[in-house]
Amino acid sequence: AQTVTQSQPEMSVQEAETVTLSCTYDTSENNYYLFWYKQPPSRQMILVIRQEAYKQQNATENRFSVNFQKAAKSFSLKISDSQLGDTAMYFCAYNTDKLIFGTGTRLQVFP
């Protein structure tokens, strides 16, 4: 079965610091996609970053970057220069024919 595991239920970071959220997944597929979604208090799911499994290069979107380790089935999210607006739930997700979500990490950014 395909599963996504986020082992950190809650994290906190001070404004302007860097934080890394962990995600591991289990699959027998070779071609797939990985995502990080952000869910702020408004509860709308917002796409943060996307990684294609066949690409070795780690994806980057402004202050957000991933560390994709295909052999280890690991997909962590690094947020640099954390901002108060980054406070949210963060969900890791895996997609071949459907999206499978982890249980989320609640990130609190403190001033």
Place this chain on the structure above:
Amino acid sequence: DGGITQSPKYLFRKEGQNVTLSCEQNLNHDAMYWYRQDPGQGLRLIYYSQIVNDFQKGDIAEGYSVSREKKESFPLTVTSAQKNPTAFYLCASSIWGTDTQYFGPGTRLTVL
């Protein structure tokens, strides 16, 4: 302005009543999805539709029904057969064959 809209934002239902949640998109996406989110959990797939007049069950379809009469619209009916319907419901859409789904703002359903 392109996007996905869901209405209402909050919905209250008495036990034994059916209720329909609306989802509309003007992104010209082929595929649409319904997810349920419970506290402390990720999203779980209820139903999805790749094209008009066609839809498939997801992982937790029991007690729900959908229709896809128009490309832009994918309403979800929560029937009285759904034993624990109180949850947050999210609609999403994508271009079929691509991997990225975009989400609406959600509907919070509470059964009284």
